[in-house]
Amino acid sequence: MITEETQELVDRGIMLPLMEEFYTIQGEGFHKGTAAYFIRIGGCDVGCHWCDVKESWDAGLHPPTHVGEIVEKAVKYSKTIVVTGGEPLTWDMTTLTDNLKKQGCQIHIETSGAYPVTGTWDWICLSPKKIKLPEPDIYPIANELKVIIFNKHDFKFAEEQAAQVGEGCILYMQPEWSNRDKMIPLIVDYVMKNPRWKVSLQTHKYLNIP
Numbered sequence: 001m002i003t004e005e006t007q008e009l010v011d012r013g014i015m016l017p018l019m020e021e022f023y024t025i026q027g028e029g030f031h032k033g034t035a036a037y038f039i040r041i042g043g044c045d046v047g048c049h050w051c052d053v054k055e056s057w058d059a060g061l062h063p064p065t066h067v068g069e070i071v072e073k074a075v076k077y078s079k080t081i082v083v084t085g086g087e088p089l090t091w092d093m094t095t096l097t098d099n100l101k102k103q104g105c106q107i108h109i110e111t112s113g114a115y116p117v118t119g120t121w122d123w124i125c126l127s128p129k130k131i132k133l134p135e136p137d138i139y140p141i142a143n144e145l146k147v148i149i150f151n152k153h154d155f156k157f158a159e160e161q162a163a164q165v166g167e168g169c170i171l172y173m174q175p176e177w178s179n180r181d182k183m184i185p186l187i188v189d190y191v192m193k194n195p196r197w198k199v200s201l202q203t204h205k206y207l208n209i210p
């Protein structure tokens with residue numbers, strides 16, 4: 001149990017439930033191959049059945065941590081920061097991103113967009129989910145749209161989502177990991193027929209890195 005005082009700091013984004021932080025190579029999307037420090041914040045109620053970090057969902061399992069402490073550690077490793085989760089937009093990201101900006105960081109977010117955008121971002125990767133659609137505010141500011149392809153219907157969902165993003169937004173289809181052998185051939189075929197889309201793979205899983 002956390003105290004009322006701590007809960008209030010979490011509610012204001014002064015503290016955040018920190019699941020893990022690690023220095024690695026961004027495996028997915030536009031910045032794949034780039035070294036970056038990942039900050040994984042606990043808490044998500046979207047409930048994707050194929051989610052590869054279900055341990056992140058229950059915020060109560062992850063210790064409320066002062067944002068200053070998170071930032072101090074992060075900048076020792078990298079000036080390129082990826083904030084992920086869980087669903088980071090569950091929380092107010094203003095203080096975290098303000099602090100990272102003061103340290104001169106480039107800040108990227110991995111989000112489903114299920115909650116309103118808070119914080120200041122240099123790169124927004126929007127990965128929309130059917131079961132809890134993005135809030136409208138994120139579509140015009142998303143830099144990349146990364147749709148997870150688990151079954152054939154996801155191609156239609158991908159097009160519906162692409163119709164809502166801005167013109168410069170880069171479009172990716174990423175196979176759902178457990179179903180990749182089945183979906184990769186369909187994605188390859190789709191992207192060749194619809195070349196405004198690109199393929200994104202979870203390359204860190206092939207490299208055996210976090």
Ligand SMILES: C[S@@+](CC[C@H](N)C(=O)[O-])C[C@H]1O[C@@H](n2cnc3c(N)ncnc32)[C@H](O)[C@@H]1O
Pocket residue numbers: 044050051052053084085086087088110111112113126127146148174175176177178202
């Ligand atoms: C774990 S999520 C955390 C951030 C945020 N909740 C979201 O969904 O965008 C990070 C990225 O991994 C993707 N992802 C999660 N599970 C996956 C899986 N089994 N196969 C492929 N991508 C997956 C998500 O769609 C998202 O783009």
Ligand SMILES: Nc1nc2[nH]cc(C(=O)O)c2c(=O)[nH]1
Pocket residue numbers: 024025026027028084085110204209210
């Ligand atoms: N290397 C690496 N790249 C990633 N890109 C997005 C990730 C995520 O879980 O948000 C992720 C991750 O977990 N590891």
Ligand code: SF4
Pocket residue numbers: 044045046047048051052053054056085086087112129
């Ligand atoms: S929104 Fe992201 S963290 Fe939440 S269940 Fe889906 S993939 Fe997992």
Ligand SMILES: [Mg+2]
Pocket residue numbers: 052053
């Ligand atoms: Mg991941």
